[in-house]
Structures are given as C-alpha cells and as structure tokens.
Amino acid sequence: MTTASTSMLPLHDGRRLAYLRMGRAGGRPVLFCHGTPGSRLFRPPESIPESLGVDLVTADRPGYGGSGPQPHRRLLDWPNDAVALADRLGWTRFAVAGVSGGGPHALACAVRYPDRVAAVGLVSSVAPFWPDALDGMLATTRRGFEWAHRSPALLRFGALLAARRPDRFVRGLGSELPDCDRRILARPEIARMAAENARAALTGDAMAREMVLLRRDWEFRPSDVVVPVELWHGELDRNVPVAHGRRLAAALPNCRATFVPDAGHYLIHDIWADVLAAVSRHLDAPGSRDPLWR
Template sequence: MADHTFRLSSGRLLGYAEHGDPQGTPCFYFHGWPSARVQGELMDEAGKKYGLRIISPDRPGIGLSDFQPHRQLSDWPPVLSELAAHLGIDKFHVIGWSGGGPYVLTTALAMPDRLLSATIVCGAPPLTFLGYEHMFWVYRLMIRLRHAFPTVLGLLLRAGERICQGQPDRAPLKWFMGMLGEADRKVLSNPTTFAVIRQGILEALSRGPKAVIADADIYLSEWGFEVSSITPLIHFWHGKQDRNIAWQYTDKLASIMPHTTTRWLDEEGHYSLPITHLDEILRQALNLPEPS
C-alpha cells in the first residue's frame, strides 16, 4: 500500500492510498464505516489483474484526512474533484462498499459525465427516507445512543477499538464474530482479510471517536437530493444473508432510481460478497464478458 496526502484548497489535508496497477484505468474506492483508506487493499490483486488503479481516499476526519466540521454528503464531490485534478485524472470508475455507497450516489449526481461506471456493494441506505425497520440491532443501538447519550457512544467506540485489537477466536471479539452469518465468518477467518478489515477500523478510530461519529452522522441526515434524479447507471450488489445492512434497503432504493442493475446473492453476507465475488463485480463494471 502506498499512502499519500495532499492539501485541498480549503487548507485541509486529504489522505489516500493507491493499490492495483499504477498505470491502470482509475477507480476510486469509497470505504465503509467505520473504516479507512486501507480497506482498498482488498482490491489490490484484482486491480492488477484487471488493469485498475485503485485510489481509496480517507473521508474527512478519518485516518490521514483532516476533520471537516458540519460536513454534508454533498461536500464530497468537490473533494473528489480536487483529488482527481491532483492525480491528473479525468474519467474514472467508482465503487463503494457499505458506508461508501452514499458517496457513489452523490458522485454520480454531481459528476455523471466523468463516470466510467458506478457500483455499490452492500450499500448504506438513506435512513431518513427508508427508516430503520431492517437495520442491524447494533446499529439501531448506536443511533439511539447518538441522539440520547452521545458521550456514551464515544466510550462505546473506544471500547470497540480495544476489542478489535483482540483475537477473533477469543472473547470478547469472538462474541462479536458470532453475530455474523456463516459466509461472513468464513471469509473473516482468513488472517489477511481479517487484518485489513481490522486495520481499517483502527485507522478510522485513530483520531478519536468524534470523527467516526461525524462520519456516521452523514447516514442519519438528509442527503439533500432525490435519488430518483440520479441519471447514470448504478450497479447494485447485495447479499441476502447480510446482517449489517439488509438487502431490502437496496431493493427499495433501486426501485425508485431510473437506471440500475441489481444482483442478489442468496448465500452471501456483508463481508463475503465483495471479497468472494470481486471478480464478477469488476467484470460487470468494466463491461467484460463472463468467462466461458
């Protein structure tokens, strides 16, 4: 992984990492929550295989990126535009996993002519519009704490940081692993994959819970646009065994958008789908034929 920073016109630093083929077609990868630029490492091998230059930026306040007070989802496209200009990039692919999904949507809305493709895998939904009915109970608890006891939520995230540093086969981390579905547990049993996921969480929390809470506030706020007004084609992928973000959210979201494709994987979860099916996801984004 190659880490970089550059200074935005606002004066804030933006951090990002590069993976895959340095000479390849640009592809911006938007990390999940809580995570950071290091999550893009999961696409390194596939990026080399398919000739993609994977660029994964830290969102403001996360990892190497400076905090941005009162940030909104609509603030992201100008930041991405500055990063693309810094790297000499005109057109690009975008892929967002989990909490990165909304950033794909706002990019598609703001820069439709610059997209080569747009893909969302197990993406976070507009909760103010679609509600909390299908939300994972841990996230529902965090939302209640955010509104009623924000200090407690900060302490909980601090505790989560310490728990995350433990061994996945030992309590208390083992208890959290047990909340996941079978497919997710299997994928995370791979030490390399687990190490990347863990490091992403630790990077997200490296500047304290304030930045992670601010990053989560984006999902709890009004997005400021109608998803039905997004004109580029959006490829949606979701596993029906996803316990973090239920596939029904993506189903509802795709149904009100004009140009989408949807792929439902009956046996896949939140972590297993983007890792197990990464080749298929990239082949669709690149409009490549299925291998015979």
C-alpha cells in the same frame, strides 16, 4: 504494476486527504469509498485490479486514518474531495464504487459530478432511511443508528471508547454476524486486512459523525443519479439488511441489481473482481452509453 502505497493530498481548506493507489498505472480509473467505519486500507488483493487493468485508489474520508476532520460536513461535501483527488491523479473521467456507508458517498459523487463520474458500484449499501430501516439490523448497528438520531453526543462518546480498543470492538461486532460473514472474516488474509483497517478507522469519533450524516436527510434522492449503477447485496446481510438494497435498486433510474441468496454484509470479499470489472467497463468508451442504460 503500481504497488499499494499511501500518499497525502493537501486540500484548499487546509485539510489533507490520505489515499492509497494500487493496480495498473494508467489503467481504467476507479475510486473506492470504504465503509463506516473504514479507511483506505480496506482494499482488494493487489492482483485483482492489476489483472483487470484498473487504476484503483482508496481514500480516507474526513476524520478517518490519515485524513483531517471536516467539521459539520455534509454528504455532498465528499464529492469535492473526490474530484480534487481525481484532478491530482490526472483523471478526467472515472468510476466510483462504495461499500456499506461508502455507498451513499459514491452516489453523492455521481449527483454532484455526473460529467466526471462514468458509473457507480454499490455493495451492501445503506439506503436513505425510512421508518422501518433498522428492522433486521445487528443490535450494535441498530443501536448506533438509534443514537445517531436521538443522541449524537452519546454516539460520539461510544465511538471514542471503541477507538481505545478497536480489536475488542471488531470482535464484539463479529460475534453478532451470520455464519457466512464469519467464514469470510476468518480467512487469514482478510482477518489481517480487517484488523489494520479497524486500527486506522477507529482513531476518533469519525464513525459517529458519519452515522449521524447517513441517518439524516442526504440532500439528494437516488432518483437524482443519472449515471449507470451496478448494485450487489447479500440477502443474509444483517449490518445493512437487504431491504436497503432493494429500495435503492427500485429508486435508481439506471440500476442493474444482483441479490445473492447465501451472502451477508462482507460479500465484497468474494466479488471484488466482479465489482471492479463491472464499473470500469463503463470507461471503455468515454462519452458514450452502453445500450443497457438507454
């Protein structure tokens, strides 16, 4: 068993990438992409990847936690960091999963490196924005994406204010959530993890820069993703309304979608095992395709 611990990877451009590894050493490799905002500390209980035989790594994207910023980055820049990390770990072929704003980053890995990425898992993921993409969003999230489009400087200022009081920011956002999400976040073990994740994530303006990134043209289309995609979305999600999940499921060529009627944005805390099992099974026969995807 690998006990969760943080390591640093020096990158070719002088930045460093902070990552956390847990689960089964030498097991089926899965890279997890946290949400927006988020950090490597957003993770499942250690017993889950261990019991599934998964070698799980979570990493801070640029500007979050212990990872250095990457000015003017594009969505398609993240896969280069991801593959540099995979090379460091000795992973030839791996699966990628992402939650919320991490979903597009996971898809970007599959677009850029289809020969390295065996499958993608998406939970509560953002889709490419369309005219009605903000309908049904929480007021705070909607306002952030509106600022991302109209006034990125104002959004960065708001992110810096949130970084001064991350606990207050999290409490304020929580007050807007549906009951199903509040019940999940009230669990003591999840509350502790969410608090430490927020403190690591909200340390600067990385959240604002990433919201601008997600709001703009991704420079690829979901239809460009050729690897299998496993998707889950709660129908009561108000952070990322279920319309995003439905649009992704319709656009992705090889997607198996599960829509959960009574779940919200924090559905992942109830389905960590399902997500890791589903994406990692595509690694059981390297180089082959499950008949489902033919």
